[in-house]
Amino acid sequence: MPEIRRHTREFMLLLGGWLVLAYSSNMLTMPRFTPESLRWLHINSSFLGLLNFLLFYGCYRWIAVPLLEKQRRPLLPGILLLVLPVFTFLKYGLIKLFFAQDLLFRGYRIENHQRVDIYISPAEFLVTGLWNSAIIVIAAFSFRLFLLWLQEEKKRATLQQQQLQAESGFLKMQLNSHFLINSLNSIYSLALMGSPEVVRANKTLTQLLAYMVDQPSDIAYQAPVAEEIRYLQDFVSLQRLRTGFDEGVIFSMPDTLPDKTIAPLLLVPFVENAFKHGVSNRPGKPVTISLACNEQQLLFSVHNYVSGQQRDKTGGIGLDNVRKRLQLLYPGRHALTIRDTGAEYFSNLVINW
Known part of the structure; x- marks a missing residue:
């Protein structure tokens, strides 16, 4: 139970910090506050922010630690080649299902005197999505490495003191x-x-x-x-x-x-x-x-x-x-x-x- 409470507290603290960072960075790109821009802000910060955080936390908690061990490092490229495309396509599917008009709509064209809406294709989304996902994974690994370094420094300081x-x-x-x-x-x-x-x-x-x-x-x-x-x-x-x-x-x-x-x-x-x-x-x-x-x-x-x-x-x-x-x-x-x-x-x- 103490371990579960500790992980739950860690999850909530990281999620809160992630959402604050997401809202802050998206607000900097908003020229003005309108109902449409606020809707875009909430979708990008809360919905996409939560999806990106789940990727970050999953890599930080369950992937980074075992793969950072020397005997398992050769598995790192294969795991990432599997995780990144799967997550990107999953995110695309959820966006298309719930927020296609807000996040995938690119405009329209006239064909046979009729309006045809144009949306970002899965291939186009994959190009940018893989890059964004890779940045999140790098951030997760970097954060885990930083915490491991702090732990080692604490152990080293304790041993030196002893x-x-x-x-x-x-x-x-x-x-x-x-x-x-x-x-x-x-x-x-x-x-x-x-x-x-x-x-x-x-x-x-x-x-x-x-x-x-x-x-x-x-x-x-x-x-x-x-x-x-x-x-x-x-x-x-x-x-x-x-x-x-x-x-x-x-x-x-x-x-x-x-x-x-x-x-x-x-x-x-x-x-x-x-x-x-x-x-x-x-x-x-x-x-x-x-x-x-x-x-x-x-x-x-x-x-x-x-x-x-x-x-x-x-x-x-x-x-x-x-x-x-x-x-x-x-x-x-x-x-x-x-x-x-x-x-x-x-x-x-x-x-x-």
């Missing part, structure tokens, strides 16, 4: 796992030192993990900038607890943030990288984090001094994934600059809303 979402989710998962390993290492270090801050660090980590888990998997989801910054502040607090040195981090940001959104968990890898491979326990070599944000763009920069310790094998995962996520989520709307001098490391990100 692929982007899957890829973004995979990259986010890698970032989350990388972050979790580093955070657990930090708490483990506090526990080894017997620090009373383990409980506080564990609570902060719980808040961070809750924020990460609450993020929807939808690639289009954007978190409020204020929430993302609070997440960064919690992350910095966890690192300060690990080092026990508050002056090792300088975090500058505006007092008020615009009502904007950003892809979640996008900024933390820069900070994580600075703590992991930088120096954060020396007064003269702090990790510097700077955030500026307005209605047009976000500017985020992180600077750290490079530690003399050897970097671990997973050091490049975070920033590599950030690059990929930025390409997926902000194509043409971001600029990322990373500079490593050997002694210092600079990361600068610009996102245009």
Whole structure:
């Protein structure tokens, strides 16, 4: 039943549009409105319009789809050579039966002092009728091809969206796992030192993990900038607890943030990288984090001094994934600059809303 209703609604919408188009085009050729011209308008638009629409809809619904398949395309010429003449002669018969005087009458001649009416012959009607029918068939096939193209584009867009979402989710998962390993290492270090801050660090980590888990998997989801910054502040607090040195981090940001959104968990890898491979326990070599944000763009920069310790094998995962996520989520709307001098490391990100 839903399929029947859908086809019925489609038929009525197409018929209505067809009749509107038929009346509009015929009215453009009318020099003036008289009873005779209005009768001609209604016959050409409604009667012939309905016949032509049935040819259009029949080709669109039942002929175009199977014949557009590759294995059936060779049948197309034969089907059209059968359909076009049959329809043209059928239309001629109906016109001759009901509206011969209106549509087939060409004039008259005098034979033996008598008037003889002249009508368009079947052969003459066939010449023009085949051409008109061919145009209708071409329109039906073109319309069907256009709808098929729209369907394919919709499928392609859906698949692309699913692929982007899957890829973004995979990259986010890698970032989350990388972050979790580093955070657990930090708490483990506090526990080894017997620090009373383990409980506080564990609570902060719980808040961070809750924020990460609450993020929807939808690639289009954007978190409020204020929430993302609070997440960064919690992350910095966890690192300060690990080092026990508050002056090792300088975090500058505006007092008020615009009502904007950003892809979640996008900024933390820069900070994580600075703590992991930088120096954060020396007064003269702090990790510097700077955030500026307005209605047009976000500017985020992180600077750290490079530690003399050897970097671990997973050091490049975070920033590599950030690059990929930025390409997926902000194509043409971001600029990322990373500079490593050997002694210092600079990361600068610009996102245009």
